[in-house]
Amino acid sequence: MTELDDLRAATRDLLTDNAPVRSNLEDNPGIWKRLAVEMGLVALPVEDVPLSWVLTVIEETGRVLLRAPYLPTVVAAAALKAAGDEQHLAGLAEGSVTAALALRGDLDQVPHAANADLLLLAKGDELWVVEELSAEPLETLDLTRPAGKVQVSGGRLVGNAWHARDLEHVAIAAECVGASQRVLELVVEHLLVRTQFGRPLGSFQALRHRVADLTVLLEAARSTTWYAASEPDDFTVVAPLARALASEAFVTISGEAIQLFGGIGFTWEHDAHLYFKRAWTTALAADGKGLKKLAFERSGV
Numbered sequence: 001m002t003e004l005d006d007l008r009a010a011t012r013d014l015l016t017d018n019a020p021v022r023s024n025l026e027d028n029p030g031i032w033k034r035l036a037v038e039m040g041l042v043a044l045p046v047e048d049v050p051l052s053w054v055l056t057v058i059e060e061t062g063r064v065l066l067r068a069p070y071l072p073t074v075v076a077a078a079a080l081k082a083a084g085d086e087q088h089l090a091g092l093a094e095g096s097v098t099a100a101l102a103l104r105g106d107l108d109q110v111p112h113a114a115n116a117d118l119l120l121l122a123k124g125d126e127l128w129v130v131e132e133l134s135a136e137p138l139e140t141l142d143l144t145r146p147a148g149k150v151q152v153s154g155g156r157l158v159g160n161a162w163h164a165r166d167l168e169h170v171a172i173a174a175e176c177v178g179a180s181q182r183v184l185e186l187v188v189e190h191l192l193v194r195t196q197f198g199r200p201l202g203s204f205q206a207l208r209h210r211v212a213d214l215t216v217l218l219e220a221a222r223s224t225t226w227y228a229a230s231e232p233d234d235f236t237v238v239a240p241l242a243r244a245l246a247s248e249a250f251v252t253i254s255g256e257a258i259q260l261f262g263g264i265g266f267t268w269e270h271d272a273h274l275y276f277k278r279a280w281t282t283a284l285a286a287d288g289k290g291l292k293k294l295a296f297e298r299s300g301v
Contacts, residue, residue, distance in 0.1 A: 036095020
């Protein structure tokens with residue numbers, strides 16, 4: 001096993017044991033302490049490690065629909081480090097400071113804003129750090145990701161917003177890949193044990209073809225996301241494309257899963273609807289066609 005495999009396994013064990021999907025319907029301060037203090041995973045963007053390490057952890061948080069603000073905090077840390085702004089890096093790295101992201105400039109519904117210590121805000125192409133913010137909690141479709149309507153005061157300019165946006169794009173892509181992978185695993189487990197006419201559902205060719213098609217979507221999203229992480233020269237082109245493809249795959253896979261689970265897929269007790277809601281709120285937070293257009297324009301083709 002490589003170091004990356006070890007990181008993935010340790011993170012998966014931690015989240016499976018301490019932050020299963022249903023636990024993320026409520027705040028769980030203990031998991032943040034484990035992520036930040038005990039394992040030091042929030043510090044990864046500040047340390048000299050490849051982006052793939054951060055995305056590996058984010059993939060694993062996607063599998064459990066983690067409620068804690070890992071994604072916005074590590075994106076903020078990476079963006080501020082790249083911009084050369086070190087004021088909050090130590091706090092972000094140790095987990096004593098958490099962040100929220102408003103990189104589209106929209107403050108009406110900002111994930112993780114209610115408890116954030118700082119906000120990365122895009123004003124046009126400018127990236128601002130705002131320490132003085134207040135957030136009114138909102139009831140949203142996604143029950144595992146809190147959001148708030150934000151009001152800000154002051155702030156300071158730290159650089160250009162485009163790199164921060166690209167970091168957010170690839171981070172969200174990784175989260176979608178992790179969530180999609182887990183949904184597909186649950187579907188396959190169900191089809192292998194559920195029987196009809198004396199046979200496992202997974203033995204019916206029509207259902208096997210549907211799962212195969214979903215696997216193709218997932219692998220396309222995964223390969224694009226990891227290409228973005230591993231090829232810095234193409235990062236600005238591939239990052240928005242990765243988000244578009246991964247978000248589309250997550251919406252399709254989580255929607256198909258509800259059908260493949262049959263009657264139980266529609267119940268509150270099953271986790272399928274939680275993944276479906278996360279998929280749609282993620283998709284609605286960005287314009288997929290616009291992201292593909294941006295990638296095309298940046299490619300110079």
